[in-house]
Amino acid sequence: MELGKQSRRSTYQNVVGIIVLVVAVVAVGWLEIVQPFGLRFRDLTGGMVTFDTLIRIGIFTIVVVGLNLLMGYAGQISLGQAAFYGLGAYFSAIMTTLAIRHDVLPVMSRSWWWPWLAILGGMALTGGFAYLIGRPILRLRGNYLAMATLGVGIVLYTLFREGDNITGGSDGISGIPRLAIGEGLKLWPIERYYFLVWGVAILVIIIALNIVNSRVGRALRAIHGSEVAANVSGVNTTRSKLQILVVSAMIASLAGSLYAHFQALVAPSPFGFVASVTLVCMAAVGGLASIWGALFGVAFVFVVKEVLRARMHDLLHGAGGEHELIAYGLILILIMIFMPQGVVQGLTEIYQGWKKGRQQTTRARDKTESSPRYQLIDESN
């Protein structure tokens, strides 16, 4: 199953990208905390994008980066990624609330480092689970793999919803505490949590970029190109695919835990089939084989939804979520028609095409004005 071209950016481009991202994140956060001239972040965007949105973009970016590693580079389709996300969220929720309410390990469960331990525990649990189901499932290819992951995702979602005593059933688990470092530094209000989430997101992006440009990444790309050829060339395809599945599951679990401490409530609905599909859409819109595409795809989808939600109500009086959904569906279709490689790739191509067009125009101009000897050389390429 073809999953599109892969973008290989030079290390220079990647480093520049990271620096730009860090600067942007810090600038926005500083703006909100310091508020020079009484100006707040919301005034810049007219209230269309809020910190709540930025944090959610950060959390989803983490998941989608993992998904991109799996789908874009290794070429393995996952329509159940939201279930891994959910495992992390529920594990964190259960460890930090039920433990206290049932007085398990009373001293440890109330300390500040307990939620962090739960996050790591969730990652380990989810990674282990991914390993167990990955071994049989990764033998499948293409559509069949997609459907197997879909099935696993829905089974997990149903377990979340039915496990009344452990998972709180349809109402979920509420009252999840906020994260804190040490006894004093609470990672709340929202501006502080924003820094945490984006710090983790940037870290994950750096790690992912490193994976892509490493020996493991090359092995993945070989598998994506042709698994048979990769096998023949000595790549241990089973182990590589499994490794990347486990990594992407752990990343998703991390994001899920961050979500749990942000929302203070985990209910089953954000972890179902629709959520998995949305994640794949975000990945595809950004560009499946591009880590930066993950960031862009998530941001694009969120900003579009937020803008639509904020503006649709003005444009069409009485519009509720339904009008926004039509626009959202149409936009998805349009993007996939015109930029099936994802927006990042599409924009890059437009930019390069524009640059080349300009070069050709200048060269053509130069040609007519230049001395005859250049005419002998064929400049068309």
Place this chain on the structure above:
Amino acid sequence: MNSRTFVFVSLVLILGLALVLSGCQVPTPPPEPAAEPEAEQAAEPEVQMGAAYKIGFAPGVTGGGAFLGEPERNVAEIIAAQLEGSGGIVGPDGVKHEVEVLIGDTETNPDVAVSVARRYIDEDEVVAVVAGSVTPISLAIAEVAEEAEVPYISMASSLAIVTDPDTGEMRPWVFKVAQSNGDVAVWQVERATALGSTSVCYLYENTGYGKDCFNNSSAALEAAGFETAYEDSFERTDTEFPQVTGVQAAGCDVVVVGAIPPGASLATIALRDAMPDIPIIHGHGVCTEDFITTAGNAADGMEMPCSPVIIAQDVPDDHPQKDVFMAFSQAYTEYTGQPVSTFGGHGWDSLGWVIGALETLPDGLTLAEQRAAVRDYIETNIKDWPGTAGVFNITPDDHYGLTEESFTWFKVEEGSFVPFPGEEW
């Protein structure tokens, strides 16, 4: 540039421009507290305009709670139109304030709900939030409201919304207007006892509401000595009901259903097809015309506890809620052309509380003071307050304010709801 990029870029530009231009609003400063022009003085006494109040209203218009959210949104639109027509409310010091009701949609998704709530609180600077047609959404918003110290009224049924999960006490900033399933269960126990049954079968929809119905009903009925012969859930969208086979095989003598239409109607039809004579008792989610129209003939003989608002005209004049019933049902049927919806009534009651609170606020308070004042008003002044759902009595220990007496027992006879008082059982 080739044609495809051209088309795409131009499409994007047009879309982007449209969205940006539609958003280009010069932030309007709050209306200056100035006197109206002298030309009006002959007709009206001089009215001072104070700062506008905003109320954030967000039911679940789409998604799983849409059946409850749409009528609630209709009611918000009715009230918003009323406020616009009258120009706002007048405070105790004679200063008039515009009241704007911001209407949004939680999409029955907790993530969206929290985003919307935060937007209302931080960006729109509302004085109160009324939102959440179903319980998990309300729980999520309750957390946000508690932290931001904004009064929040939920339109969902579970008592867990107003209760702090760790301490078991009332959350100071959270209230609710919808009847609880616990009160429904009290009636169900009485009726089942009057029927002389000994074993009960439960069918409930696989949502938070359905499970809460089951938990409350089964707890109350088991405590009263009834045996649980069978219990199972069904999806709102189910077309087959294998559970009915289970009910048949279990041999119970009364069935308790906890669901809203259309699921409740479909389950009723399936039950009636298999067992034409078994008594079936419902919860308060089916107190709408939709239940009868969807269930058709099978609805006859169904019994459920409802607020008498569904038969507003037939309520005796000395009933404490008669005026509220008439006002609500007239406004609702006029605006929507559809029969009255008890869920819409929750919107009516909650906005009524907030507007009542706003009418007592003097001019010149800061936003934080306004919010605290509204919260205090609701906690202390909602006493013997007639609403569509019942007569409310809010205290610091009870942010729910209703008891089982807010219900009347109804039966469906020949396609309409008929009161079925205890004397006739």
Place this chain on the structure above:
Amino acid sequence: MRQILGSTRGRTAVLIVAIVALIVLVLLLGYRKNFGPEHYAQLAIDGIRGGSIYALIALGFVVIHSVTGIINFAQGEFVMLGAMLCVTVYHAELAALSPLSPPLKMLLAVLLAVAGTTLIGALLERFAIYPARNRRAPVVALIIITIGATIAIRAIALIIWGTRPYFVPAFTTLEMEDLTLRLGTLIIKAQSFWIWGVVAVVLVALALFFERTIMGKALRACAINRRAAQLMGINPSRMSLLAFALAAALGAVGGMVLAPATRPTYDMGLMLGLKGFVAAIMGGLLSYPGAVVGGLVLGVVENVGAGVTSAGYKDIIVFVILVLILLFRPRGFIGGGEQAVEEA
């Protein structure tokens, strides 16, 4: 153990053992709930009814996938559209329609519903799929387009029809109450016979279409080997359009015959589509008879399973089946599957 799992014969043996074990489990669980044979029979019959709808949806999936390689996530929405359009036409109060008697109105509603949905399917293909394929979009992009279409269609349905459930009278009585057949303790509604009859007619019609008409044969050729079909002069884009139109028609037929039995709502398509898809997988996504059998089997298993355990676990049962099939026999149970599991 690995050796057994490796060989096809070994895997089939494991599968048979698993099925027997499952049946024993079902009987045990049913025993705990006092199920007698009449209860199982009732569950099975109801399951076949639901399964027939899954079969129709599955056929739609197979048609589109075999011709274009796309998994059409909007398939469930075609069912919803068929049901809703039927409702709207039947209840439409137009002067031109009032002289018609109810049976004629029903017929008109059914025909218009199927025609309308087919048109929508064709439009979807022309305006969303065709431009993308022209630009040689990868299959993932095409799948996402169908996802976008699902979202948009559902939102438009919400605007037009709102959240309320609608009703269509039963075909037999043309009233809300349907005729109920009672065989002993078994209850079968007349609408079920309509459903089975319609499915049978559709299957026969499809078989004739595939065997006797040029277009049908061309579609089958695409299913067997897309590239070879193209080389033989079959126009792939026209086949794609035909496939979508046919799948939409199949879905609409399922929707309009299901509408009197349930109460159509705007979001009924999602789960139906997913389960129909599982049914299609049972036939390996490439076999028509496999899809039908898969649908019926799925319906029965789901219903019986839900009856003996708890309805909340219905989804788990269906999707565990899916995963097990994919793991042990991805080519499906019946026929088809000429294309290798790994697609180059």
